Amino acid sequence: xxxxxxxxxxxxxxxxxxxxxxxxxxxxxxxxxxxxxxxxxxxxxxxxxxxxxxxxxxxxxxxxxxxxxxxxxxxxxxxxxxxxxxxxxxxxxxxxxxxxxxxxxxxxxxxxxxxxxxxxxxxxxxxxxxxxxxxxxxxxxxxxxxxxxxxxxxxxxxxxxxxxxxxxxxxxxxxxxxxxxxxxxxxxxxxxxxxxxxxxxxxxxxxxxxxxxxxxxxxxxxxxxxxxxxxxxxxxxxxxxxxxxxxxxxxxxxxxxxxxxxxxxxxxxxxxxxxxxxxxxxxxxxxxxxxxxxxxxxxxxxxxxxxxxxxxxxxxxxxxxxxxxxxxxxxxxxxxxxxxxxxxxxxxxxxxxxxxxxxxxxxxxxxxxxxxxxxxxxxxxxxxxxxxxxxxxxxxxxxxxxxxxxxxxxxxxxxxxxxxxxxxxxxxxxxxxxxxxxxxxxxxxxxxxxxxxxxxxxxxxxxxxxxxxxxxxxxxxxxxxxxxxxxxxxxxxxxxxxxxxxxxxxxxxxxxxxxxxxxxxxxxxxxxxxxxxxxxxxxxxxxxxxxxxxxxxxxxxxxxxxxxxxxx
Ligand SMILES: Nc1ncnc2c1ncn2[C@@H]1O[C@H](COP(=O)(O)OP(=O)(O)OP(=O)(O)O)[C@@H](O)[C@H]1O
Numbered sequence: 001x002x003x004x005x006x007x008x009x010x011x012x013x014x015x016x017x018x019x020x021x022x023x024x025x026x027x028x029x030x031x032x033x034x035x036x037x038x039x040x041x042x043x044x045x046x047x048x049x050x051x052x053x054x055x056x057x058x059x060x061x062x063x064x065x066x067x068x069x070x071x072x073x074x075x076x077x078x079x080x081x082x083x084x085x086x087x088x089x090x091x092x093x094x095x096x097x098x099x100x101x102x103x104x105x106x107x108x109x110x111x112x113x114x115x116x117x118x119x120x121x122x123x124x125x126x127x128x129x130x131x132x133x134x135x136x137x138x139x140x141x142x143x144x145x146x147x148x149x150x151x152x153x154x155x156x157x158x159x160x161x162x163x164x165x166x167x168x169x170x171x172x173x174x175x176x177x178x179x180x181x182x183x184x185x186x187x188x189x190x191x192x193x194x195x196x197x198x199x200x201x202x203x204x205x206x207x208x209x210x211x212x213x214x215x216x217x218x219x220x221x222x223x224x225x226x227x228x229x230x231x232x233x234x235x236x237x238x239x240x241x242x243x244x245x246x247x248x249x250x251x252x253x254x255x256x257x258x259x260x261x262x263x264x265x266x267x268x269x270x271x272x273x274x275x276x277x278x279x280x281x282x283x284x285x286x287x288x289x290x291x292x293x294x295x296x297x298x299x300x301x302x303x304x305x306x307x308x309x310x311x312x313x314x315x316x317x318x319x320x321x322x323x324x325x326x327x328x329x330x331x332x333x334x335x336x337x338x339x340x341x342x343x344x345x346x347x348x349x350x351x352x353x354x355x356x357x358x359x360x361x362x363x364x365x366x367x368x369x370x371x372x373x374x375x376x377x378x379x380x381x382x383x384x385x386x387x388x389x390x391x392x393x394x395x396x397x398x399x400x401x402x403x404x405x406x407x408x409x410x411x412x413x414x415x416x417x418x419x420x421x422x423x424x425x426x427x428x429x430x431x432x433x434x435x436x437x438x439x440x441x442x443x444x445x446x447x448x449x450x451x452x453x454x455x456x457x458x459x460x461x462x463x464x465x466x467x468x469x470x471x472x473x474x475x476x477x478x479x480x481x482x483x484x485x486x487x488x489x490x491x492x493x494x495x496x497x498x499x500x501x502x503x504x505x506x507x508x509x510x511x512x513x514x515x516x517x518x519x520x521x522x523x524x525x526x527x528x529x530x531x532x533x534x535x536x537x538x539x540x541x542x543x544x545x546x547x548x549x550x551x552x553x554x555x556x557x558x559x560x561x562x563x564x565x566x567x568x
Contacts, residue, residue, distance in 0.1 A: 006048040007034065010063035011092075012078055013070030014053045018092065022067075023051045029103070036102050037065070037088045055082055067092050128194070128216070133209045136161045136174050148192055148216040169198035170212040177207055184217075193218045236339045236346065245305035245344060249293035255438045258428035264291070264420060271418045272298035277370075279355075279415045280393040282422030285472030288393040289353060291422055295391060296349040304348030307341045312354035320362055321378055330379025340377065342369060345388040355415065356396030356407065363408045370414050390415070425467040425474065433459050435474060443479045452488050458495040465503055477502060497528055527565040530558070534567065 007030055011019055030049050052058045055078065062084040068075045069092040079089045090098070122129055128145035132138050138156045146152055156164055161171045169183035180198040196214035200207060251265060271278045272295045280288045289308075296306045314322050321331075325340030342350060352358070358366070369375045370390065374383045392415045401407035425432070436459055440452050454462075467473050481490055481498050533551055537543040548558040562568055 005046075006050045007031075007046045007065070008058065008061055008063045009049065009051045009065045009067065010055070010058050010082070011051065011053050011067045011069055012055075012075045013068060013072065013092075015069050018067075018069055019051065019053050025049070029099075032106050033099055033102050034065070034088075036098065037090070038086065058082070063087055065090070067095055125213075126215075127213045129211065129213050130156065130170055131209060131211045132161050132170055132174060134207050136171075138164065139209070148194065148214070150192070168212070169196040169214070170210055173198035173200050173210040173212065180212075185214075192216055193221050236343050239339060240305045240344055240346075240348075243305075243344065245307045245348070247293040247296040247302065247306035247349075249290050250297040251294045254287060254290055254294060255435050256428060256431035257434060258423070258430045260423035260428045261431060264423060267418070267420045268295050269298060271295050271420065274418070275299075275301075275389045277389065277415055277417045278391045278420060279398075279418070280391065280420045280422060281398070282393075282395060283424045283468070283470055284395045285470035286395075286422035286424055287471055288395070288422045289351070291420060292349075292351045292353075292391040292393060296351075296389075299349075299389075301348055301389075305345055306349045306351065307345040308351045308353060309341045310353040312357040316359050316362075319358070320365070323362070324365070324375055324378055326378035327380040330377070334379065337377075342375060342386055342388070343377075343384060346386045347388065349389045349391055352390060352392045354394060354396075355392040356394040356398055356401055360406070360408065363411050367408060367411045367414065370411075425470045429463050432462055432474070435471065436462065436478065439471075439475050439478050440482070443475065443482055447479070447482070449482055450488060452482055452485060452490055454490050454495060455492055458490055458492045461492070461495045461499045465499060465506070468506060473502075496524075500525070500528060501532075526561070527567070530561055530565060531567055534562075539568070 007027075009022065009030070011022065027046075027049055031046065052063070063082065064084075064087060066079045066083060066087055066089045068079060068089065076089075083089055122140075122142045125142060125144055128148045129140070129142040130138060130145055131140040138159055138161060141151075141153050141156050145156075161168070161174055165171055168185060169180040172180045172183070177200045179200070180196070183196045183198065185194055185196060193216070194214040195217050196212050198210060198212035200210045202208065251268060254261065254265060254268075256262070256265075268291055278292075278295060280291050282288050292308075293306065296302060309319075309323060311319060321334075321338070321340065323340050323342050325338045325343055326334045328334060328337045365375075369386070373387060374385050376383055398407055398412055398416075402409050402412050425435075436454055440454070443449070444451055462474070462477075469476070477498065481494050484494055484498075485491065530547075530551065533547045534543070537546040537550070544558060545555055548555045551558065553561075
């Protein structure tokens with residue numbers, strides 16, 4: 001066929017409507033038609049279509065297609081005259097049949113092409129796709145469906161959706177004839193978590209089936225959980241840093257040269273080398289907490305948190321939440337999520353002071369954490385993994401508590417791995433002079449006094465007492481006399497007077513090891529007693545009357561004694 005700039009069509013037997021229709025056709029339609037009419041037709045040779053209704057209009061040009069619209073013989077003759085070698089002459093009715101066929105073929109081809117495109121999309125889609133027909137029978141699953149769910153196609157195809165996945169999105173869309181969005185499910189026959197969207201399909205208002213597409217969110221969920229866990233850990237780490245959970249003392253702060261304290265210090269050094277649980281026992285004020293801090297400071301994980309929980313200082317009802325933390329809304333006052341001390345101690349040391357005061361139900365929970373290294377916050381479901389070392393301290397007789405059923409035996413054994421005894425002061429009186437000097441400096445700094453000291457004699461008075469309250473009692477005693485002393489060397493008489501009072505008070509409390517004080521002479525005792533009575537009632541006339549009455553002497557005798565003892 002000759003090369004034209006356009007495809008020339010001539011209609012012989014002019015009919016306006018036919019002409020209009022043909023002119024309205026697009027190029028694609030002509031081209032596909034020509035492809036059928038002329039096998040060697042090269043569609044690339046043509047740019048546009050020209051439709052003519054008479055030979056005159058065509059002029060000198062030759063028509064590529066001559067359509068004969070009518071039965072007249074003359075039309076054919078005319079066509080013969082103006083045709084070229086390759087021109088196609090065709091009768092209009094035949095043309096229509098042909099055109100219709102060509103058109104249908106091209107529609108089928110385009111449908112097939114479209115189907116192929118969809119098929120490829122579905123096959124390569126990362127999302128799982130499942131299709132049911134209008135009867136609810138599964139007709140199609142794509143490869144991703146099987147990959148995600150681990151269900152082979154043959155287990156689905158041909159089965160009713162209610163039989164194979166009655167709670168899924170597709171069954172819902174089938175039942176309700178409505179779209180189902182963001183349907184989360186793990187019941188696809190595997191442990192895979194998915195999010196599905198299902199939609200019914202209508203054609204001419206007729207329900208013809210439904211389709212679901214879903215994504216495997218197992219990994220996304222896993223990663224989200226990991227991210228949340230990480231964020232949570234970061235929060236806890238921030239709290240660990242900002243909460244000042246650091247040990248504040250080291251073994252250097254523990255003063256003493258006695259055999260008893262030296263042995264304890266050696267044990268503490270050994271304990272610092274391992275991560276085993278430590279139980280520190282000893283009377284009140286003997287330095288158990290100081291030892292716990294020091295063991296952590298000496299350990300390899302001293303940079304990690306050191307978190308203290310005093311089981312006696314916190315009301316029982318709050319202790320659990322203090323230890324385990326809670327989720328928001330776990331109980332009335334849980335207005336926000338809170339990490340517990342166990343979580344905060346992760347990586348470091350949890351120091352449980354006064355462990356003998358922990359109630360039995362909490363002991364059971366604590367035992368579980370120690371065994372499993374895992375716990376849940378109050379009101380929480382997620383297990384939190386922790387790794388920390390426990391140092392427990394008590395001044396109670398734990399063995400006795402165990403035998404009385406007040407302390408769990410299994411927990412006692414868990415705690416009693418490395419055992420340390422903080423020796424009482426009465427077993428290391430030798431340390432008192434050293435301790436006094438250290439404590440005087442420490443208290444001076446604390447309360448803002450210039451350095452103070454005791455004479456040798458003054459110090460010797462302190463050796464007369466058994467110190468049931470141990471170093472804390474000694475510390476308080478020294479602070480008291482420092483406050484009363486007007487000179488940097490604390491007067492011996494002041495020490496003597498207060499030591500006497502301390503001993504009397506100790507006897508009154510029924511202190512087991514308290515001796516009858518022998519520090520004061522009878523006269524000194526009388527002076528001190530009158531002074532204390534006057535301090536109590538005051539030195540007004542009325543106060544003196546009451547003091548005399550309380551002392552069992554007349555007011556004039558009181559005046560004489562005040563004068564004799566130079567009390568005013
Ligand atoms: N060896 C020591 N050298 C210096 N100071 C000490 C020594 N032992 C204890 N202290 C001081 O004595 C005070 C009491 O110590 P700590 O609180 O550690 O005793 P505790 O046995 O834990 O007491 P409690 O049983 O009452 O809890 C603290 O001020 C501490 O610094």
